[in-house]
Amino acid sequence: MFKKVLAALILTSAAPVIAQQAPAPAPSASAPRLIVAIAVDQFSADLFSEYRPYYTGGLKRLSEGALFPRGYQSHAATETCPGHSTILTGSRPSRTGIIANNWFDLKASRTDKQVYCAEDESQPGTSSGNYAASSIHLRVPTLGDRMKAANPSTRSVSIAGKDRAAIMLGGARADHVWWLGPKGYVSYPGVPVPPLVQQVNRAYEQRLAQANPGFELPAQCVAKDFPVSVGNGKTVGTGRFQREAGDARAFRVSPEQDAMTLAFAMAAIQSMSLGQQAQTDIISIGLSATDYIGHSYGTEGTESCIQVDRLDRELGVFFDHLDRMGIDYAVVLTADHGGHDLPERHRQNAMPMEQRVDPALMPRALSQEVATRTGISGKTLIYGDGPSGDLYFDPSLSPAERARVEAAALALLRAHPQVETVFTRAQIAAAPSPSGPPESWSLLQEARASFDPERSGDLLLLLKPRITPIANPGTGYVATHGSPWDTDRRVPILFWRKGIRAFEQPLGVETADIMPTLAALIHLPVPKDQIDGRCLDLIAGEGSSCPDQ
Template sequence: MKGVWKAAVLFALPTLMAASSAWAQPPRPRLVVAIVVDQLSADLFEQYRDSFSAGLKRLSSQGVVFASGYQAHAATETCPGASTILTGMHPAHNGIIANSWIDDHARRADKMVYCAEDPDAPVAGDRGYRVSARNLLAKTLGDRLKAVDPASRVVAVAGKDRLAVLLGGQATDQLWFWSGTRFRTAADDGDPPSAVARANARARAAIAAPAPRTIPDSCRDHVDPQPLFPDAAMASSTPRPGDVRGFRASGMLDELTAGLAIDLAQEMKLGRGAATDILAIGLAATDYIGHATGAGSADMCVQMATLDRVIGELTDRLERMGTPFVLMLTADHGAPDAPERSRSHGNMAARRIGMQRVTRAINETIRAKLGVEAGARFISTDNASDIYLDPSATASRPVVAKIAKDALLALPEVEAVLTRDELVRAPKPTLPASQWSIADRAWASFYPTRSGDLVVLFKPYVTPMESPLPGSVAMHGSPWDYDRRIPILFWWPGAAPANPATEIQAVDIMPTLAAMVGLPLPAGATDGTCVALAQSGTWPCDPAR
């Protein structure tokens, strides 16, 4: 009998050890890896979750998964979304209210300000600008780590400059982004590191001689029965040699971005010093593909398989580095499908509206009501939500604002119009983000010196684009949950699989990571709070740990 018990214990020992290690608190990370997949909505993640077989399967089956987190704000674009993740601040407090905005007080003729530019630098032709984090008014996790210990290093690599800038912050040691033809940095002077030179050589080769594209059988059901967008790049077509737009709307961009990030991490020996290091990675191809062909396209199906593979290769290489790390993966925003495909599937609410036509018509309405000459401009906009009153208009601003608001509310596509005064007076929401009113969502995106005089919120599935264009058939940016809901995943070697019921926001990510690496945050430093990642208990949020 003793031999039987001994055999039973030995047989069960691996399972008992695995369970014990799964519940053990992991070592303090020396490296934080933050991955942001541009336009990876919670809907998209859930739709393809069962088909993942590589990296995303590992993260979603072995990590801590919040399948439906929130970018709580209304302006669900890349800049606002990216700005929340490693600052822990809503756009209302970090200043990044949109991808771009109008600043009539800018000290230059061009009053449009891009989120990732130096607003004081002169703008060159064709919107040439100086890449900078100056518009970000909050500190990132990397900024805070370096303030405590300058030995901490921050590396940000992304398929868009705005992703790299807003994840890295003010004090990046290495900042690299895809510029349209190559990976470059903000200053772009001197010889790049060898990892960048290799990535650019691979990019040049891929653009000059694109690899053939095919649609696997698993994605055949996503092929439109008839072409909805004949001019859009399709997964079944191989980009022409030299087609940089076709290259960026392919998984190859993500592959090179992730490869460059981990190459730099290895060359710089991130995570092997005494201080905690940050590696921020922005994967942009999902967004380029979503805009080009829509979330329901065969291209997106192919991209989800590619993304899964890219994350798998990245996690494998991270483990081989042999340093304690934590990986967080999330998104800057979601997106609906193209209106035409949505309608073909029965969503009759899906439709388009052209913002240029809207602003033109409202200016005409204001002129008619005020009895002023044709050609006078009273309102303008640089994005779908923010309406700015022209400072040169001689009419009373409250009168103009009232006429414009009434005209906007008369449009059947408009859900709500909020004035600057209403948003300035609005209190900070206290409910979970899933219960926020539409005004709460607009509050989280509103920064008084940058936002519009009026904030327009369209009804669900209204796309503020007159007609589909080559490379742009679908859009995001609404206050609705298909744009707000995002996956948020935490993973490290030996993590205990968990799917907590806790509601989480993007602003909760930074304080959670800060707790994991032992970085104390001052009171009021973030809009978010640390979220427990253990199946039970408060780890890593217990300050007495």
């Protein structure tokens, strides 16, 4: 599909279709002219490794570079926004400020107290569900931000399937930030739509207007082709992504979405001549389809298998096209988090202990039970975004009432058989920032890496492993992520550049290590006290790509 969409775009014209800036003096000859940073949403280390023998395209190429198959989104809140915030900032959520997809500000003036990570909640008339997109909550610069600060001629572009992916990768100073909306790619409120994006959106409309008969089932997916019932008549596991003409939701939950995003990214590279001028440029690409598919169908059916196969193919075409352009580019590919398959399929496949969460752990039910136990009525005592993660107490409680609510909530939660642990904000705040190998961190250290004193809750609820925090899958998503366990924390980290000597490092590293590693490639100094990550040496054998090693 990538080739077809790219052919539908007008990639050359007498005038540039996205504004360019004047070139600057050339960097060192050893620096790549283009950084291509790719985040594949919910592409766990397990998923990457499961299909590794079958890669023939872009993932095969990247597997033959500097490979870190045991990367970590090292924090506890393994969600999309926090994960993306670590990739190009070199920092954990405790420093980026992006502690979750959503948090609560119970003192906010608006009626809706929930805050979405990529919104500006100060805008009048907005809510967390109907918001003005913004990067204001990201407290640290991205690699693109630092590159532009060092050299204003640097072009920084971020394109993704989700707004939070594009915004967290692009940062505050990106020249262009675009993500897929219901009717095409959009940007921040008030940003004019340049000719290229108009052309991309016309190509999207044309593609959407055509039905998709579905994708063929690759040989490696045949054994996965059996139905799994998840309740309320819903069955998953045998899909091929057939789509009726005009079905935008089905397009989004399909390999078609990533192909469109990659075609847009390539069109931007050609239109802006990224990587073809004196300075080093950066393009960040957020591929979101794997996440939508994992949530909707799980990670172990034909749907996810087809998606990984198509992702490999589309990336291969994308890289081949870059090669033909003669650009000296360096690639990093990773993920914002992992994912866990649905418990119904796990129970069929040797994991009978897999469970769905008890609805009694939902914040509303928890609040009602605590009200009954404490006798404090007439208000919502506890707020939260789901049956795990941060919980917030009503700020209008008196100190004595607050103590009773905390004691009752702790007693109730710690006695529940599905709860691994509950930390108070005082416990987390008192813990030092974690260090050392991420695979050896305690749950408290993981929680500390996700903690922000202004945004984090009063309690942090962590479920036991193999508990899926979706109580009723029949009406929506069937599988998810977000836990502190390795299924959600572990992601691949792959670096590639033409001529690189391949090596594989199986020990744990962090996604926060990506930014300083790329910065070293382009000779961009980054003060160590401003980040959490470290530079990874990409030179196999003698020598180092890290200046201080």
